[in-house]
Amino acid sequence: MANYGSGMAVVVSIDAGTTGVRAFAVGRDGTPLLSAYREFPQYFPRPGWVEHDPEEIWRAVEGTLTEVAEALYQPVVAIGITDQRETVVAWDARTGDPLHRAIVWQDRRTAEICDDLAAQGHLDLVRARTGLVLDPYFSGTKMAWLLGPGGVDGGPHLRFGTIDSWLIHRLTGGRVHATDTTNASRTMLFDIDTLSWSDELCELLGVPLESLPEVRPSSGRFGVTSPACPLGAGIPISGVAGDQQAALFGQACLSPGMTKNTYGTGSFVLMNVGQTPPDPVDGLLTTIAWTLGDGTTTYALEGAIFVTGAAIQWLRDGLGIIADAAETGPLAGSVPDTGGVYFVPALTGLGSPWWDPYARGTVLGITRGTSRAHLARATVESMAYQTRDVVTAMERAGGVAVTSLRVDGGASVMDLLLQFQADQLGVEVSRPRFTDTTALGSAFLAGLAEGFWDSLDDVASAWQLDTTYTPEMDPTVADLGHAGWLRAVERSRGWAHPAH
Numbered sequence: 001m002a003n004y005g006s007g008m009a010v011v012v013s014i015d016a017g018t019t020g021v022r023a024f025a026v027g028r029d030g031t032p033l034l035s036a037y038r039e040f041p042q043y044f045p046r047p048g049w050v051e052h053d054p055e056e057i058w059r060a061v062e063g064t065l066t067e068v069a070e071a072l073y074q075p076v077v078a079i080g081i082t083d084q085r086e087t088v089v090a091w092d093a094r095t096g097d098p099l100h101r102a103i104v105w106q107d108r109r110t111a112e113i114c115d116d117l118a119a120q121g122h123l124d125l126v127r128a129r130t131g132l133v134l135d136p137y138f139s140g141t142k143m144a145w146l147l148g149p150g151g152v153d154g155g156p157h158l159r160f161g162t163i164d165s166w167l168i169h170r171l172t173g174g175r176v177h178a179t180d181t182t183n184a185s186r187t188m189l190f191d192i193d194t195l196s197w198s199d200e201l202c203e204l205l206g207v208p209l210e211s212l213p214e215v216r217p218s219s220g221r222f223g224v225t226s227p228a229c230p231l232g233a234g235i236p237i238s239g240v241a242g243d244q245q246a247a248l249f250g251q252a253c254l255s256p257g258m259t260k261n262t263y264g265t266g267s268f269v270l271m272n273v274g275q276t277p278p279d280p281v282d283g284l285l286t287t288i289a290w291t292l293g294d295g296t297t298t299y300a301l302e303g304a305i306f307v308t309g310a311a312i313q314w315l316r317d318g319l320g321i322i323a324d325a326a327e328t329g330p331l332a333g334s335v336p337d338t339g340g341v342y343f344v345p346a347l348t349g350l351g352s353p354w355w356d357p358y359a360r361g362t363v364l365g366i367t368r369g370t371s372r373a374h375l376a377r378a379t380v381e382s383m384a385y386q387t388r389d390v391v392t393a394m395e396r397a398g399g400v401a402v403t404s405l406r407v408d409g410g411a412s413v414m415d416l417l418l419q420f421q422a423d424q425l426g427v428e429v430s431r432p433r434f435t436d437t438t439a440l441g442s443a444f445l446a447g448l449a450e451g452f453w454d455s456l457d458d459v460a461s462a463w464q465l466d467t468t469y470t471p472e473m474d475p476t477v478a479d480l481g482h483a484g485w486l487r488a489v490e491r492s493r494g495w496a497h498p499a500h
Contacts, residue, residue: 138188
């Protein structure tokens with residue numbers, strides 16, 4: 001393995017998120033040296049449908065990599081990719097052209113497909129093989145829809161992939177069709193025990209095996225860049241992980257029991273549970289946390305919360321009560337409480353621990369005295385309440401109390417949120433200096449594969465604490481607030497069900 005001195009080279013991480021792409025250059029000490037960002041459009045062709053244009057995602061990647069390349073003077077050792085999970089791209093292997101807009105993880109169009117599969121008794125199979133539940137969140141039913149009503153030809157030239165596969169395809173000039181174990185584990189088609197595509201589930205959903213990517217470890221060489229890559233040709237792509245697993249790795253939650261929450265478009269609580277997959281747990285997912293180059297696979301329990309940061313976007317774009325997301329914290333902090341208002345942001349259904357695709361957004365407790373500040377605070381508090389629900393489910397499932405929580409993601413800059421989170425959980429909440437831990441995690445995975453970092457100890461030592469928040473609220477007051485939240489959740493559930 002090559003020995004890279006500090007400051008002599010970098011790993012570039014591509015963080016292809018739900019609303020935009022960010023590229024980072026990361027030094028050996030784990031510090032981001034520079035970054036670039038590009039948003040891309042969101043498409044909502046029908047209520048509950050969410051789509052992206054794969055070409056617009058690729059152009060955002062090209063733009064960010066070009067900006068990073070123009071500012072870099074250090075050599076690039078490797079590229080890591082972290083991505084929004086479950087979102088499906090279909091393309092033609094001959095031309096590389098997308099066959100349909102990407103169907104995003106938030107999309108609800110396959111709810112009835114999931115209902116039908118459950119009615120036919122397939123839930124136990126899905127739970128046993130994949131650790132997931134029957135929900136439109138996951139990729140498998142999106143692929144089935146594309147092959148059915150979506151009109152995509154299921155012939156030999158069809159390629160399906162999550163966003164990482166799409167980017168690997170483009171970065172390598174079409175030479176590689178691959179994914180890693182973490183992204184594969186989110187498709188509802190992957191056996192997390194055997195680490196292979198499930199013939200049973202592919203047949204059940206009508207997805208041809210030959211359309212799916214080769215599954216490789218999260219840390220290991222996938223291929224090298226083509227001359228068209230803005231960073232140059234021949235750079236190894238050596239680390240790939242879904243965004244939440246990458247954040248768990250980037251937060252250095254490397255021992256069983258360590259737990260993190262990422263406050264992004266949605267929020268995702270993951271707990272490292274070691275190298276043996278646990279039995280299925282109601283309300284939670286079992287997922288692959290990462291697979292290293294030596295073949296060892298670590299598993300995680302996950303609670304997936306669909307809407308947190310996206311609710312702030314809705315305050316901005318849907319209601320117009322803020323002009324910029326950065327206003328949310330100060331506006332919410334301008335009032336001492338919500339004035340009795342609760343906002344359940346079930347804008348695309350509810351994820352863990354409820355798993356209700358028919359839930360819809362609900363605002364309760366409005367009076368003549370309610371202001372936009374109260375609604376902003378209710379939005380912030382909803383993030384903490386949803387996280388508490390998931391952590392409670394994890395503690396019940398694992399029989400182990402979460403004693404601290406590491407946090408990251410865009411909304412983690414809000415002190416108000418993290419203090420309220422500590423109050424609701426009754427444990428310390430720690431924020432690292434570098435909160436874009438998804439990018440850091442994929443950089444670590446890539447750098448480990450290429451010898452830029454020597455060991456997991458190197459990864460752990462690169463984690464740097466910024467602030468710790470300790471509980472301050474009377475637990476009785478915290479519990480009363482949460483009880484009101486649970487009443488609001490019940491009123492949001494089942495709203496959009498066809499039977500209603």
